[in-house]
Amino acid sequence: MSGMWTFIKPSTRNLRVWQVGLLVLIFVFWHLATTPGLIPPIVFENDQQAAFFFGEPLKVFGRIWAWFFTNADIYQHLWVTLLETVLAFGIGTVLGLACGLWLALSPLAAAIADPYIKAANSMPRVILAPIFAVWFGLGIASKVALGVTLVFFIVFFNVYQGVKEVSPVVLANARMLGASQRQLLRHVYLPSATSWVFSSLHTSVGLAFVGAVVGEYLGSSRGVGYLILQAEGAFDINTVMAGILVLTVFALMLDAAVGKIEARLMKWQPSTAQSERL
Amino acid sequence: MTAPALQLADVSCTFADKHNPSQRYTAVRDVNLTVGAGEFVSVVGPTGCGKSTLLNVAAGLLAPSTGQVTVFGQPLTGINARAGYMFQAESLMPWRTAAQNVMAGLEFRGVLDAGAQADTWLKRVGLGGFGDRYPHQLSGGMRKRVSLAQTLVLDPDIILMDEPFSALDIQTRQLMENEVLALWAEKKKAVLFITHDLDEAIAMSDRVVCLSAGPASHPIGEFAIDLVRPRDVAEVRATPRFVELHQAIWGVLREEVLKGYQQQLAA
Numbered sequence: 001m002s003g004m005w006t007f008i009k010p011s012t013r014n015l016r017v018w019q020v021g022l023l024v025l026i027f028v029f030w031h032l033a034t035t036p037g038l039i040p041p042i043v044f045e046n047d048q049q050a051a052f053f054f055g056e057p058l059k060v061f062g063r064i065w066a067w068f069f070t071n072a073d074i075y076q077h078l079w080v081t082l083l084e085t086v087l088a089f090g091i092g093t094v095l096g097l098a099c100g101l102w103l104a105l106s107p108l109a110a111a112i113a114d115p116y117i118k119a120a121n122s123m124p125r126v127i128l129a130p131i132f133a134v135w136f137g138l139g140i141a142s143k144v145a146l147g148v149t150l151v152f153f154i155v156f157f158n159v160y161q162g163v164k165e166v167s168p169v170v171l172a173n174a175r176m177l178g179a180s181q182r183q184l185l186r187h188v189y190l191p192s193a194t195s196w197v198f199s200s201l202h203t204s205v206g207l208a209f210v211g212a213v214v215g216e217y218l219g220s221s222r223g224v225g226y227l228i229l230q231a232e233g234a235f236d237i238n239t240v241m242a243g244i245l246v247l248t249v250f251a252l253m254l255d256a257a258v259g260k261i262e263a264r265l266m267k268w269q270p271s272t273a274q275s276e277r278l
Numbered sequence: 279m280t281a282p283a284l285q286l287a288d289v290s291c292t293f294a295d296k297h298n299p300s301q302r303y304t305a306v307r308d309v310n311l312t313v314g315a316g317e318f319v320s321v322v323g324p325t326g327c328g329k330s331t332l333l334n335v336a337a338g339l340l341a342p343s344t345g346q347v348t349v350f351g352q353p354l355t356g357i358n359a360r361a362g363y364m365f366q367a368e369s370l371m372p373w374r375t376a377a378q379n380v381m382a383g384l385e386f387r388g389v390l391d392a393g394a395q396a397d398t399w400l401k402r403v404g405l406g407g408f409g410d411r412y413p414h415q416l417s418g419g420m421r422k423r424v425s426l427a428q429t430l431v432l433d434p435d436i437i438l439m440d441e442p443f444s445a446l447d448i449q450t451r452q453l454m455e456n457e458v459l460a461l462w463a464e465k466k467k468a469v470l471f472i473t474h475d476l477d478e479a480i481a482m483s484d485r486v487v488c489l490s491a492g493p494a495s496h497p498i499g500e501f502a503i504d505l506v507r508p509r510d511v512a513e514v515r516a517t518p519r520f521v522e523l524h525q526a527i528w529g530v531l532r533e534e535v536l537k538g539y540q541q542q543l544a545a
Contacts, residue, residue, distance in 0.1 A: 172339050173369035175357055177383035177432065187382070191373040268373045270414035 031057045055241040063242040078250065080223045084140050084212035085254070088147020089205055093197065096152045100159025101185070101193060110160075117156075125149045129218045138220050147211025154204045155197055162196030163189050198266050205258050209251055224250070281351030283436050283468030284313040284336055284361075289345035291331050305331045307494040309345070311487060313436070316466035320479035322531065323489030324538030329472045330366070332489075333440050336470060337363050349436070362434035364425055364442040370413045376400060376424045377409030383432045399427040403457065419450040426454075430461060436468045444474070455482060455511040463508060476531065480523050481511040488531050491538035499530040 010018050032038060034056050036047045044050055067074035103110040103117075129146050136142040166188060174188045197204075216225025224247055231239030289309045295301035305328035313319045323329055334340035335347060338358035347354040349361070370379045377396050384392035400409050403423040413421055422442060429437065439458075443451045459482060462469060473479050479486045480503055488499040505519055514520055 167368070169365050169367045169369045170371055172337075173363065173365055173428075174371070174382070174386075175339065176337060176361070176363040177428070178357075178359065178386045179382075180386070183386050187386075188371065191371070195373065268375075268412040268414070 027057050030054070052235075052237065055237040059238040060241045060245065063239050064246060067242070067246070074224070074227070074246070077222055077224050077227055078246075080140060081209075081212050081216065081225065081250070084143040084147060084215070084223065085205070085208045087140070087144045088211050089151055089208035091144065092148040092151025092208065093155050093204065095148065096155025097159050097193065097197065099152075100156045101163060101189060104160045104163035104193075105185070105189065121153045121157075126214055129215055132215070133219050140223075143212045143215030143220065143223070146215040147208040150207040150211045151204045154200050154207060158196040158200045159193040162193040166192045195266065195269060198262050201258050201262055202255060205254055206251065209254060213247060280315065281348070282312045283315045283317070283350060284311075284470060285348045286311040286332070286336065286342075287346045287348070289332070289335055289342040289347065291328070291335065291340065292343045304494040305492060306489075307496055309496055311497065313468045313470050315350075315435070315468050318462060318469040318471065318482060318484045319487060320471040320473055320483040320485070321487045321489060322473055322476055322479045322527070323495060324491045324531075324535040325474060326538060326542065327489045327492040327495040327534075329474075329489060330440050333363070333438050333470065333472050336436075337361055337438055339363075358436070360434060361436040361438050362429035362432055364429050364437070364439045366440040366442065366444060368413070368421065370421055370424055370428070372413050375410050375412055376405060376416065376420075379413070379424055380427045380431055382428065387432075395431055396427070399431045400424075402461075403427045419446050419454065422446060422454060423457075426458070426461075433465075434467065436470070437462075439469065439471045441473050443478075451478075452512050458482070459507075459509065459511070476524060476527060477515060478511070480505075480520060480527070481509060481514050486527055488527060488534070491534045491541065498534065499527070501527050 008014070034050045034054050035058075036051055041047045041050070044053075103113060126146070128149060129142070132142040132145040136145055171184070171188055174184055179187060212223070213225040216223035217229050220226045220229075224243055228240050228243035231237075231243065286309055289311075290304065290307045292302050292304045295303065309332060311319075311321075311332070321329055321332065331340065335342050336358065338347075338354055338356055338361075347358075349358055370376075371382065374382065377393070377400060380399055381392040381396035384395060389395070397406075397409060400406055403426055405420060405423055405427070408416065408420065413424070416424065422445075425442070443454050446454065455478065471479070471482060476486075483503050486501045486503060487497050488501075489495045490498045501523060503523060505514055505517065505523075
């Protein structure tokens with residue numbers, strides 16, 4: 001008996017098993033609590049209500065199965081959401097990088113722009129979505145614009161910080177080695193700033209994704225956010241849940257991809273986990 | 279007679295306090311310092327006496343408040359293009375490998391065979407197989423060697439060194455000192471070497487200049503070091519002439535070091 005316990009006791013060895021077990025447990029609980037007629041209603045007045053409010057996991061999975069295999073009609077929506085995310089991330093990063101470099105290297109411009117940047121950053125930018133919808137229509141452009149406003153500030157502040165914190169010794173050294181102003185920008189400021197951009201990569205990709213989905217949700221004709229919006233209009237809670245699950249898994253995959261890219265590009269940075277591989 | 283490699287004439291540097299502009303601090307005052315072509319000059323002085331300030335002035339990174347700097351007879355404006363600078367702190371670009379760091383200066387100048395020259399210099403400082411390592415993958419001593427190669431690959435006429443080996447352990451340090459001496463003996467560049475270590479200064483230099491304690495520090499003594507070359511920095515310390523010179527210079531420096539220490543305690 002005690003041998004059995006040491007085998008299943010949570011430890012670093014069987015971490016994965018426990019993680020999966022917890023997930024299964026949640027779904028089992030969800031299934032038990034929502035399937036009509038399985039257990040007598042405790043909170044609700046009749047046994048249909050729990051399913052109405054929370055959806056039923058089996059139907060949710062059926063929905064996902066249909067999306068991916070039987071009907072195979074989710075791919076175009078996923079593609080649109082992915083495209084919006086990537087575009088928002090790319091454009092937001094380039095703009096943030098350019099503005100961050102410019103303002104960090106010209107203190108006067110930074111001093112003038114300072115209150116506006118603070119104001120723009122503290123404004124709840126999701127509220128711009130209706131304006132973007134009017135400006136750019138219901139296509140992907142308005143979602144990209146929303147994502148850009150979210151990504152821009154993350155990148156901007158990180159680049160600004162990165163340029164400000166370039167080691168003065170490294171800078172003086174580059175100047176003594178004969179770097180011109182342009183070469184300083186290219187070989188010192190930019191690499192230093194990009195390292196800060198990469199440190200915020202997970203956050204900014206996440207926000208680009210948020211911008212895309214929220215934009216779709218507020219008005220669109222394609223995308224996973226659109227599917228959720230449609231289902232919600234029909235009180236189809238199972239499809240809403242299915243959409244949320246798909247988005248979550250998608251976001252996790254995106255995050256893993258970012259981690260891979262980061263590890264490849266930032267190999268010059270010492271990491272605490274990696275010992276010196278000499 | 280040819281013009282000296284580097285000449286500081288009546289140089290003073292005054293800094294205004296960032297938070298209180300009426301508060302001024304004079305780091306160095308009326309400094310006259312000459313380094314001849316091919317001469318190895320060390321500047322020693324108590325901590326905080328403005329040694330690094332002088333070096334930054336010589337490098338053109340800092341414009342003196344008053345006075346003039348001439349480089350081979352030409353007044354210096356902006357960065358001193360004929361000088362190479364080895365910093366006390368970490369100065370390598372962390373995003374470049376050792377080889378890329380060494381070739382940086384050549385790259386800035388648009389030299390075509392930068393890579394090959396960098397490889398040659400990495401081998402010369404004993405890091406032949408380490409070209410593809412990033413600075414964080416190298417030890418402190420190795421990083422200093424990369425810095426040395428980075429400075430010397432440009433073949434500067436003047437080499438400025440700001441306590442380059444102060445962060446190293448004593449064995450690595452003596453090795454590096456001997457290496458620098460050997461490289462210097464090959465090409466005979468003008469060297470201005472800043473250190474707080476009197477032993478190091480005597481062992482390496484042709485001439486040792488003592489600075490007074492700050493603020494407003496200025497040279498208070500100059501000693502020609504007539505020890506025969508080539509020298510081994512570890513062995514030369516045991517020679518009677520070295521001990522004699524050490525005593526003479528320490529006699530001048532001692533009081534200033536104590537003064538500097540008292541000031542730091544009071545502050």
